[in-house]
Amino acid sequence: MALGKSAAVVIGSFPLGESDRVVTFYSRDFGKIRGVAKASRRIRSRFAGALELFTLGEMVFFDTGRSELVRIDHFDVLHPFDRVRRDLERLGQASWIVECVARLTAEHDRHVALYALLVRSLRALEGPVPPARVAVCFGVRALETLGHRPRLDACTVCGRAYPFPRPALGAGGVVCEACAREDAGMVTARPATLAAFEWLRSERWEEALVMPIGRSENEIGAFLDAQVSRLIGQPTRTAKFLRDVRRLEPTSGVSP
């Protein structure tokens, strides 16, 4: 039986049996880990509120090697990211971020850069930056970190070198007008949007969060969600939640 210890973020959970819970973490040292937290649904559980979504903590677990699930022994809260849960738009965008991490990664596949990006994004969501911008910055960099960086220098279908007139964003990157007609699910893109995408990818994180990019943010957000949906083979669940929530506040941002 191996004992493991790492900083980790709670990225999902579901009830198990009478009072247990299966919790999914994204950890710094072990990547994605799923484990059983015994009796964690009881009011007086030793885990108390520590296993709530988005919580960053120090996890101690036992891996028996006989099951895909480890046994969670401790989870001491380092930062609860409580402010993220107090606003529906922040909550929705943070959920999109953790859904990307949960569904684009394999278990026990360590990725320190993605872990750092996740924590940095959750921290940014607690600040004054609009939540939609944080999600877009996360999405652009997460795709790059995980090896899914979209190709923006040539049409991904016919290979024609960019720039060309009326570009679109589709499977894997930029698509020329002729190829876009044949490919469903394209997101319209202006040259300014492609430039903004490059810029968000390469600029310093703090600058990427605040630089004005106008409606390119919405276009990039829509592309990122379409790209993640293609990679996981189905629409993201959180995008639906965000659409529903925005019906109450039509003025809020619309990305992703």
Added chain:
Amino acid sequence: MTYYPEPVARLIEALQQLPGIGPKTAQRLTFFLLKRPVEEVRELSESLLAVKDRIVSCRTCFNVTEGDPCRICADPARDARLLCVVEEPNDLLAMERTGEYRGRYHVLLGALSPLDGVGPDDIKVKELLARLEGGETAEVILATNPNVEGEATALYLAKLLRPLGIRITRIARGLPVGGDLEYADQVTLSKALEGRREIG
């Protein structure tokens, strides 16, 4: 499953469909039932059928009930100005056990869940709005669970109902009765501090 006689295999399969029951537990329950007297097993199977035959959902509050409307909705002694919104019928029962609440209920039959793609159209939100349009309710108590899904639901409902001019309250969160302060986590403790009230 080929090792078992067909009825045993069928029961194991059926029990495995229940939440929290895996193959081992289903097997254990099946062999337990095999050892029990036939009357006891018949009573169990009749109870299962009776639940499906006689229990319906109240068309007003969506609680599980034998008659429609349920006994709470039909009770004239209940305070119609108070409406407590809960996620599931089990939560309603927990509230009733306190004996403190004399108002009415609305069961949402779920909670908003961004990660599961559960939106307002998947729970009984429209029905709640329709009920409130009657104008009888003076206060809505949001008694959803104190987790991410419950909080999201409460936030959503608070925003949705605010224009109706009804008083909207949220049940208090914090330390459990009989708990030790030193073992409380920082989230629970900060909620308890936020919700503190004057004493004496």
